[in-house]
Amino acid sequence: MIKKGMKLYSMLFGACPKCHQESMYIEKNPYKLSDTLKMHERCSHCNTKYQMEPSFFYGSMYVSYGVGIAFAVVAFVISYLMFESSLIMAFIAIVITLIGFMPIIMRVSRNIWINLFMSYDKTKVKK
Ligand SMILES: [Zn+2]
Numbered sequence: 444m445i446k447k448g449m450k451l452y453s454m455l456f457g458a459c460p461k462c463h464q465e466s467m468y469i470e471k472n473p474y475k476l477s478d479t480l481k482m483h484e485r486c487s488h489c490n491t492k493y494q495m496e497p498s499f500f501y502g503s504m505y506v507s508y509g510v511g512i513a514f515a516v517v518a519f520v521i522s523y524l525m526f527e528s529s530l531i532m533a534f535i536a537i538v539i540t541l542i543g544f545m546p547i548i549m550r551v552s553r554n555i556w557i558n559l560f561m562s563y564d565k566t567k568v569k570k
Pocket of ligand 1: 462489490
């Protein structure tokens, strides 16, 4: 389904956007909150520098807005339409979802952001 070489692979799993050979993140588990956003400086396979310019990843905040909305919509649909909860309960469900998934939302946003600027490059894979 989702394989190396697809943009989606890097976006979902945080793999290096150029070679998809390793994770950009030092800590695999995003819920280790002190390390959620700690990244390697360069890919050890293709030597791609992740932070292309200073504060490059601040731009990912625009993306996280969109990703947050997507999670909120899912939370709303599940609680309001499937469980027929009240609007207040649906709202609470959204807030809990956004807080609970925050580390994932932040990482996925970074992954999407960097993938807007870099693409998979087959020639980088073998080295
Ligand atoms: Zn790489």
